Each structure stands twice: as structure tokens, then as C-alpha cells.
Amino acid sequence: MKFWDWKFTFEILPLLAKAALVTLEATLIGFVVAAILGLAFAIGRMFGPKWLAVPLAGFIEFIRSTPLLIQIFFIYFVFPEFGVSIEAMTAGVLALGLHYATYCSEVYRAGLANIPRGQWEASIALNMSPFHVFRDVIIPQAIPPIVPALGNYLVALFKDTPLLSAIAVLELMQTAKIIGSENFRYTEPITLVGLIFLIFSLIAAAVVRLVEAWLRRRIIHS
Amino acid sequence: MSIDASPANSPSNEFSGPMVRFDKVRKSYGSLVVLDNLDLEIARGEKVAIIGPSGSGKTTVLRMLMTLERIDRGVIFVDGEPLTSMNRNDELVPADAKHLRRMRGKIGMVFQHFNLFPHMSALKNCMEAPRTVLGLSKIEAEARGRELLSMVGLGDKLDHYPSQLSGGQQQRVAIARALAMRPKVMLFDEVTSALDPELVGEVLSVIRKLGADLDLTMLMVTHQMGFAKEFADRVCFFYGGRICEQGPPEKIFVAPENERTRQFLRACLEAT
Numbered sequence: 001m002k003f004w005d006w007k008f009t010f011e012i013l014p015l016l017a018k019a020a021l022v023t024l025e026a027t028l029i030g031f032v033v034a035a036i037l038g039l040a041f042a043i044g045r046m047f048g049p050k051w052l053a054v055p056l057a058g059f060i061e062f063i064r065s066t067p068l069l070i071q072i073f074f075i076y077f078v079f080p081e082f083g084v085s086i087e088a089m090t091a092g093v094l095a096l097g098l099h100y101a102t103y104c105s106e107v108y109r110a111g112l113a114n115i116p117r118g119q120w121e122a123s124i125a126l127n128m129s130p131f132h133v134f135r136d137v138i139i140p141q142a143i144p145p146i147v148p149a150l151g152n153y154l155v156a157l158f159k160d161t162p163l164l165s166a167i168a169v170l171e172l173m174q175t176a177k178i179i180g181s182e183n184f185r186y187t188e189p190i191t192l193v194g195l196i197f198l199i200f201s202l203i204a205a206a207v208v209r210l211v212e213a214w215l216r217r218r219i220i221h222s
Numbered sequence: 223m224s225i226d227a228s229p230a231n232s233p234s235n236e237f238s239g240p241m242v243r244f245d246k247v248r249k250s251y252g253s254l255v256v257l258d259n260l261d262l263e264i265a266r267g268e269k270v271a272i273i274g275p276s277g278s279g280k281t282t283v284l285r286m287l288m289t290l291e292r293i294d295r296g297v298i299f300v301d302g303e304p305l306t307s308m309n310r311n312d313e314l315v316p317a318d319a320k321h322l323r324r325m326r327g328k329i330g331m332v333f334q335h336f337n338l339f340p341h342m343s344a345l346k347n348c349m350e351a352p353r354t355v356l357g358l359s360k361i362e363a364e365a366r367g368r369e370l371l372s373m374v375g376l377g378d379k380l381d382h383y384p385s386q387l388s389g390g391q392q393q394r395v396a397i398a399r400a401l402a403m404r405p406k407v408m409l410f411d412e413v414t415s416a417l418d419p420e421l422v423g424e425v426l427s428v429i430r431k432l433g434a435d436l437d438l439t440m441l442m443v444t445h446q447m448g449f450a451k452e453f454a455d456r457v458c459f460f461y462g463g464r465i466c467e468q469g470p471p472e473k474i475f476v477a478p479e480n481e482r483t484r485q486f487l488r489a490c491l492e493a494t
Contacts, residue, residue, distance in 0.1 A: 118337035125331040126351035140341050
């Protein structure tokens, strides 16, 4: 048996490409959940009333301190015990999003804390509502400096998607495992999966850098 | 100046008493008393300069009026209504958000460090609150912003970002931004203190112009004694959290009665 079979490689490539789409889908939806929920967590924790801020801080700490794999299992296998059955892909994306939301919320917290007090005071003096203050004044200034940090979490989330194979989501890793076990050849599928991850990670890092530069050009800081 | 109207019972649009009234207002940070039972009345259209050594509570007066600081005790009335409390069944209760926002709408403030929104152009800075707070359309808000920016002499800098403007220009944008909300009372908190000396004049001449053109009540904390003397109707000298001496500028600057006032003015004179 050859170490590397090119014919086999080209045979499985379309399968893996299809699975890569699932991985991308999980990454993107998961990250959107993480980005939005993370911001909500940060704002709730920093500016919410005590009855919200304190439990939220505890919850964030809890999620951050337990493994993502356990959370995935919990949502997929334990939630049904309470009558909440979630389809594997949805459960996986939810777990990814929630887990990374807690990391993102720390990043947002740093960004929000860096806004000078004068910006808040000017907004109050202009009689703006909290909603408009956040939407138009605070968040647009808080986000650009933290784009690199958020981008890192995007890449990290992407690299954590193979964990979804544990609940049989047909993403790259799961597909590679199935191909491997059906053909008794693991070298090509696993290597290809690694390569695909590498390529996507590099692309994502480049995109993050572009967005960063674009934001810096667009938003002029004093 | 009429001072006897009972503020609590008068509807604000007909209220003819003082524009601003501090009634035994007290503020402390821990054991440090910043304002000690302050009573102060400012008439409609009056221009009051607040002077005094640092730590005398001058800025706190403005910040409390802008609701940036909590009032520990006492009441501030603006336009006849309590600022941070409201009447309910003849009792003063802490104001709800709606009352606070209505009261804040009467007041505009310009800060020592401008506090412009750095990610918005000069024009956008002036349009933001009129659009989101007053509900003006984009066209209306833009017209208002253009008009005010040209009034402060920045009609050609509409699309400049704060970082592209000098300190004096930024401060003039900040003045235009505050005016865009059509306040009745304007607060100026050491607005020239952060400026290079050669930029002070342009900001003061804008304030002078507002005083002449607009029917505004103005309250300014300033270190520009020359300006206070020429511009203000009344000068209040603060010392240790209370008004040590007040009166028309001719009196305060020419013939101060209080020894502390004299000392302070002498020290200011030596500095220039």
C-alpha cells in the first residue's frame, strides 16, 4: 500500500469540500452568535443592574472554565432530558457561539472600558438615550481597537469546529473519519482536513488584517 | 429678576422666576465637602461667571446642573422645576428617566476637553443628538448643523474630523454641537483651559457672540478674568464650597470686599 494515493485523494476531495462548507457554516453562524451575545454579556455585566450583572459574571466564568466539548454534549444529550431537543448542527453551533461569547465578552469589556469618560458625559449632556449612546457613540469607538482580538477568536472558534464531530455533525473532521473508516485509509483524509484548516486559517487571518486596516482608515482617532 | 414665584406649582412654559436656582445644595465626596449649602439664583438671560481657586467647587456646580454628579442634599430648580426630583402627591420623589431627560433638554454643556465624538465629522457631531433625541430629519439636522458651524466660523470645516482640527476649532464645534439642541441654559466648564494661548481668543469671541445674539442663560467657570469682567453680568467667587463673594464684575474686580477674593485676584494678576 502506497503512503499517499493521489487517485484516492481526488476521489475524496469533493466530499471534503462539501464538508468544508458545513464547517464554514458552523464557524460563521457560531461567530455571529458569539459576537452578538458577547457584546450583550459585556454590556449586561458592566452596566446592567446588580441582579443581572452578578449572575451574568458567574455564568460567564462558569462557561469559560469548563471544556467546550462538555458543553456541546450537555446541550445535545442533556437538554433533551428537560424536553429541549436540538438538532446536532444547531446544538453544536449554539455551544460554539455561547462558549466563544464568553471570551468575546471579555474582549468587549476591555474595549468598552477604554472609552474616555468624557464621551459618556458629552452624550449625557446631549441628552441622548442609552440605546443611542451605545449604538452611535460607544460601540463604534470600542470595536475597532478590539478587531484583532475578536479575529483571533474567530480563528480559534474555526479550529474548534472538529469538536462537533463528537455529536456526529458532518463537518470536515467527521467526514474524514467516515471516509477513513470506510476505506481503511486515514492518511489522505486527515492530512487534507489539516491542510484545509490551514488554508482557511491563513485566509481568515488575512481578512481580519484587512478589516483592521480598513477600520483604521475609516475611523480616525484623535 | 423675580424670585418669589413658587416653582413647584408653575407650569414651566409660563414660569417667570429664576432660570436656575440652587436651594441649599450640598455635595461631598466622603468627608470632603465640595459644596456646602449652596444657594444660588440665576435669572433668565443672565450671564454668570464663576471664579475661584481649584477645589472650590466651581466645576461641581456645573456638573450637578448637567446631572453628571448626584446631589447629596438640597434641590436644584431649572426653569421652575426640580432637576433631579419631581412632584408626586405634593412630595418630592427622585425623578424618573423621562423627567430627567426633559430637564436635561433645557441645558447644554461645553467641556474643558471638548469631548467631541472622534469618529464623526464636525457636521455629524452636530447632527447626532438633534436626530436621535429631537427626532429631526436628516435634512433638518444637517441644515441646523451647517448654520451653527458657520456661526462659530467653521462653515468650511464641516467634513473635518476632530483630529484634523485645532483645539480652538474643536471647542467651537463643541459649542455648535451643544447649541444644536437649543438649550435654554449653557454651561461652559473652563472651556479655554486646555487650549494653547493663541487659540483662546477665537473661542471667547464665539461665546461673546452667543451672548449678544441668543437669548441664553450662561454659566461659566473660567480662569479668564479679563473675559469674565467684560462679559459677565455677575461674578461669583467660590471658596471652600461656598460663594464667598458675588456681585457685578465692576465690584468684584475693582473693589472686592472679601479678603479671600482680594488674595485670589492678586494671585491671578501675578500669574499673567
